[in-house]
Amino acid sequence: MGLFLAPECLPFAIAAAVLAGLTVIEMLATVMGFSITELLGKPDFNSHDGLAGYLSWLNVGGVPLLILLMMALGFFAIAGFAVQAVAGAFWAPLPAAVAVVPALAVTFPMVRASSRTVARIVPHDETYAVDLDTLIGRTGEVSLGPLDQGLPGRIRVKDQHGNWHVLRAKAAKGQDPLTIGTQVLLVDRKADVFIAIPALADPAGGDNQSFREQP
Numbered sequence: 001m002g003l004f005l006a007p008e009c010l011p012f013a014i015a016a017a018v019l020a021g022l023t024v025i026e027m028l029a030t031v032m033g034f035s036i037t038e039l040l041g042k043p044d045f046n047s048h049d050g051l052a053g054y055l056s057w058l059n060v061g062g063v064p065l066l067i068l069l070m071m072a073l074g075f076f077a078i079a080g081f082a083v084q085a086v087a088g089a090f091w092a093p094l095p096a097a098v099a100v101v102p103a104l105a106v107t108f109p110m111v112r113a114s115s116r117t118v119a120r121i122v123p124h125d126e127t128y129a130v131d132l133d134t135l136i137g138r139t140g141e142v143s144l145g146p147l148d149q150g151l152p153g154r155i156r157v158k159d160q161h162g163n164w165h166v167l168r169a170k171a172a173k174g175q176d177p178l179t180i181g182t183q184v185l186l187v188d189r190k191a192d193v194f195i196a197i198p199a200l201a202d203p204a205g206g207d208n209q210s211f212r213e214q215p
Helices: 007-031 036-040 050-057 065-090 096-119
Strands: 139-144 153-158 164-171 183-190 193-198
Touching (some): 007 096, 065 096, 139 164, 153 183, 164 183
Antiparallel strands (some): 139 153, 153 164, 183 193
């Protein structure tokens, strides 16, 4: 704790505190039915020149921006505290401005290596560009719930191309709560929130035809 509160470790303590805050915010947002990660999305870099080239090297655009930021904060804090601990063991802790340099030198390659691994996992649960109306009438599974008429939960749906989408959804009016793991049918949407019913309750006889919820 003494090292954490030491003035020479202030940049790393701030990074650790920001990381903890972002983690708590994302957890609370997920419980409330939305995600800061999806809100920020993935930056799109089509160029590999100049600043865009350096950002591309860090895999910016390959993973959601929030995840990349959290990894950078975490590695920076860990590397900084490690540098100061080693310096203190052999001589004395370095000035904060000096310790930041080796900490950044460790952070960049660690972020690159880790983000490349994460990028192989994250796209399976990302929403690809698609006309949302084409997802109405398809079946999916509740992944965050239960779904009721209150705050939206989350469902996972596969589109006609075989891509998975994570969507915000509520249960239809008068529908009992739909628990996690329930197979549901998307019957309508209001803005970016889909309306769902149990898949077995498909009023069209299970032929994957959609209908619109009456107001």
